[in-house]
Amino acid sequence: MSPFCCWGLCVAFLALLCCPGSGEEAFEVHVSPEQPMVKHGGSQVINCSTNCTKPENGGLETSLDKIVLQDSPQWKLFMIFNVSQNSSMRCFFWCSRKQGSKSLNVGLYYPPKQVLLKLQPTRVAVGSPFTIECRVPSVAPLEGLTVTLLRGSEVLHSQTFEGTALSPQEAMVTYSAEAQLEDSSHNFSCQAKMDLRTRGVKVVDSVSDSQALEVFGEGEPPEEVEGDSSRFSPSEEEKAIALLSAGSGGGSHGPALVPRLPSSAVSSLELSPSSQSLCKTTGW
Ligand SMILES: *[C@@H]1O[C@H](CO)[C@@H](O)[C@H](O)[C@H]1NC(C)=O
Ligand SMILES: *[C@@H]1O[C@H](CO)[C@@H](O)[C@H](O)[C@H]1NC(C)=O
Ligand SMILES: *[C@@H]1O[C@H](CO)[C@@H](O)[C@H](O)[C@H]1NC(C)=O
Ligand SMILES: *[C@@H]1O[C@H](CO)[C@@H](O)[C@H](O)[C@H]1NC(C)=O
Numbered sequence: 001m002s003p004f005c006c007w008g009l010c011v012a013f014l015a016l017l018c019c020p021g022s023g024e025e026a027f028e029v030h031v032s033p034e035q036p037m038v039k040h041g042g043s044q045v046i047n048c049s050t051n052c053t054k055p056e057n058g059g060l061e062t063s064l065d066k067i068v069l070q071d072s073p074q075w076k077l078f079m080i081f082n083v084s085q086n087s088s089m090r091c092f093f094w095c096s097r098k099q100g101s102k103s104l105n106v107g108l109y110y111p112p113k114q115v116l117l118k119l120q121p122t123r124v125a126v127g128s129p130f131t132i133e134c135r136v137p138s139v140a141p142l143e144g145l146t147v148t149l150l151r152g153s154e155v156l157h158s159q160t161f162e163g164t165a166l167s168p169q170e171a172m173v174t175y176s177a178e179a180q181l182e183d184s185s186h187n188f189s190c191q192a193k194m195d196l197r198t199r200g201v202k203v204v205d206s207v208s209d210s211q212a213l214e215v216f217g218e219g220e221p222p223e224e225v226e227g228d229s230s231r232f233s234p235s236e237e238e239k240a241i242a243l244l245s246a247g248s249g250g251g252s253h254g255p256a257l258v259p260r261l262p263s264s265a266v267s268s269l270e271l272s273p274s275s276q277s278l279c280k281t282t283g284w
């Protein structure tokens with residue numbers, strides 16, 4: 001700093017201390033955006049302006065790398081670079097040898113980059129439970145995040161998050177369902193969407209790889225079988241096996257072959273003899 005600059009600062013400081021509002025032109029300093037959110041490692045344009053009619057000088061005080069993009073007497077456009085931590089900065093203008101300033105905080109956001117989908121198990125009997133787990137590592141803030149689990153284009157489950165913490169963390173959603181035959185004819189996927197439009201950030205979204213669920217087992221609900229269905233245990237897998245046994249007369253049942261059953265292929269199933277007799281008894 002030049003001695004002249006320091007002298008100027010002192011004068012301004014004294015002016016502020018001893019002569020507030022001494023008939024000089026009142027002025028204001030504005031900054032836009034007021035609370036910018038910047039992607040980790042990204043850059044941001046900042047407009048510092050004043051309504052002082054003839055400002056003497058102005059600038060942006062920051063520890064970050066910056067350049068001046070445009071310069072006019074009443075506003076200056078800066079670009080800050082490589083923002084790797086949330087930091088506060090200050091826009092200032094000198095007007096009639098008084099300084100006015102406005103501070104701002106730059107918050108960082110970490111958009112969803114990776115979306116990891118896991119089906120468990122990946123092969124499941126009709127009616128048996130399976131779990132869809134979706135993890136989105138290193139996101140912040142969580143408040144803008146929505147994680148949506150999809151089967152084909154159908155939304156199975158959607159979850160929003162809360163939390164304004166600026167340190168990146170993992171968001172996770174799990175959802176359990178009972179496997180249905182039609183599950184095998186759609187792919188599952190997970191979408192993570194970060195919406196910080198209220199903070200002046202464009203919507204960012206990211207989608208997982210899609211995954212298929214293999215669903216096997218008989219498509220016929222056991223409740224439709226003649227006789228007492230209450231003797232069957234609640235597990236659909238066990239029901240299917242019980243049905244196969246019943247179908248083969250309870251005797252030596254054939255191989256417990258449980259065909260993989262895409263719903264579109266029900267009519268073209270190749271059935272084992274025991275399954276065929278099952279089909280007769282269940283009215284297929
Ligand atoms: C700047 O704006 C403030 C607040 O609106 C007002 O009080 C002041 O008179 C304005 N100054 C000038 C020079 O327009
Ligand atoms: C900067 O802000 C001032 C005051 O709002 C405005 O008049 C000016 O057009 C802005 N400059 C740019 C490049 O947006
Ligand atoms: C950004 O900052 C990191 C460390 O803070 C540095 O290694 C890197 O070179 C910088 N990148 C640019 C483009 O300035
Ligand atoms: C950045 O944000 C974190 C969490 O909100 C806070 O703890 C930290 O002090 C902030 N750092 C700066 C430089 O503002």
Ligand SMILES: *[C@@H]1O[C@H](CO)[C@@H](O)[C@H](O)[C@H]1NC(C)=O
Nearest residue numbers: 152184185186187210211212
């Ligand atoms: C599921 O995804 C695989 C590979 O990603 C693709 O080959 C297959 O056609 C998809 N199936 C459906 C039903 O969309």
